[in-house]
Amino acid sequence: MQKNKDNFFKDIKSCLTEKQILTSVDDIKIYSSDRSKDFIGNGSLVLFPHSTKEVQSIISLAKKYNIGLLSSGGRTGLSAGATATKNEVIVSLEKMNKIFKFIPEEQSLFCQAGVITQHIQEEALKHNLIYPINFAATGSSHIGGNVATNAGGIKVLRYGNTRDWITSLTVVTGNAEILHLKNALVKDATGYDLSQLFIGSEGSLGIITEVTVKLTSPAKKNISLLLASSSISNLLKVYFQYKNKTNLIAFEFFTKEALKYSLDHSKKNCPISCEHDFYVTAEVDVQNKTDEEVLMQILEESLEKELIVDGTISQNKDQDKLIWDLRENISESIHYRSPHKNDVAVRLSNLEEFIKDLQLLISLLPKNYELIYFGHIGDGNLHINLLKPDGESDESFMAAYKKLDLQIFDLIKKYKGSVSAEHGVGLVKKDYLQFSKTEEEINIMKQIKKIFDPNNILNPGKIF
Secondary structure, three states, rough: HHHHHHHHHHHHHOOOOOOEOOOOOOHHHOOOOOOOOOOOOOOEEEEEEOOOHHHHHHHHHHHHHOEEEEEEEEOOOOOOOOOOOOEEEEEEOOOOOOOEEEEEOOEEEEOOOEHHHHHHHHHHHHHHOOOOOOOOOOOOOOOHHHHHOOOOOOOOOEEEEEEHHOOOEEEEOOOEEEEEEOOOOOOOOOOOOOOHHHHOOOEEEEEEEEEEOOOOOOOOOOOEEEEEOOHHHHHHHHHHHHHHEEEEEEEEEEEEEHHHHHHHOOOOOOOOOOOOOOEEEEEEEOOOOOHHHHHHHHHHHHHHOOOEEEEOOOOHHHHHHHHHHHHHHHHHHOOOHHOEEEEEEOOOOOOOOHHHHHHHHHHHHOOOOEEEEEEHHHOOOEEEEOOOOOOHHHHHHHHHHHHHHHHHHHHHHHHOOOEEOOOOOOOOHHHHHHHHHOHHHHHHHHHHHHHHHHOOOOOOOOOO
């Protein structure tokens, strides 16, 4: 095996320049892990290709010498999908960061996979358009990584997931074959759409090198709301009112416990009482005065029926920011408590019962444990965080959260949900895939893996 590595290292020097090869142990360590904490990265080398052809050369040599490769983007993931645990050679896409062109006829951008998501958003604004996929890590994540994990975010209700905004992909498979997929066609009924296999594949089938993303016109006027309720059932009733009668963009939910952490972190005051059980930050696209009147009518009727017990509507951009900071600061506000995170989803029709079962699990936790949950109520996605008690050892905390994980995933299986709604499987959820997928589904995925990566050199050991 060492001979193969030595030969790979020798031959790679003929494909890349010295500046494209990182050998410093300390520097390699930085590229060996994503933001997950459960695994220690141990990459052996970092390569920085500049083009699809160079990626092809790297994979071709890796195939020849049976060297595992880990594709690396912004490393913002939470599932250890971008953590090297088998001494893999890391292929960093960060130098492949060119936006090639804006295509006005199609309102799209053609770019390399290493472009930071926020840079795509900024480029879109130059053309009075938006790239609407938005989440906490847009300032550091790469578009290629977004595609590889099918990233979602807070506006999935209106705009969907990343896969809904991809019109073409260039991918290099584990066979070192370059595939140009989808080709930005709106209609194409010529067989299987292979691009959909690579979206969400976590780098296990091929390395994504180029992407074309769709852009869209921004909402004319967005109005934000902060609502409080005494029950999930009532919040869901309000959600359906706004979904059916307005141009709803986002409907984000959190508990009073989560709100208190967010307020303590920001040192801001809440515009409404912070003593209610559940809260929602919502965003509505208002096209005209009638839309605004409907929005107000729903709020007033919800207050009259006590579906909502308190609420406020933003009047300006500063108030918009204040309302949304309450939700968006939650993750950062609990970071110092070293939370163990779960990212699950159930059908909306099962969400209320799932949360009831989750609350029962919470009630059975030892008193020194605290569980904070929040999420995207409109698409059934919850982020569940078990906070580490002060003074608890890492070993004891791990035993506690592994026990809770199994209980939560049993609920996921009961409600036919997903153990990973947004974060991917990687290594963190690998052992729990069976709670979401049948044995038959997993076997089919393994067969697909063998087609595109028969030597198992791309992100080996991830997903299954």
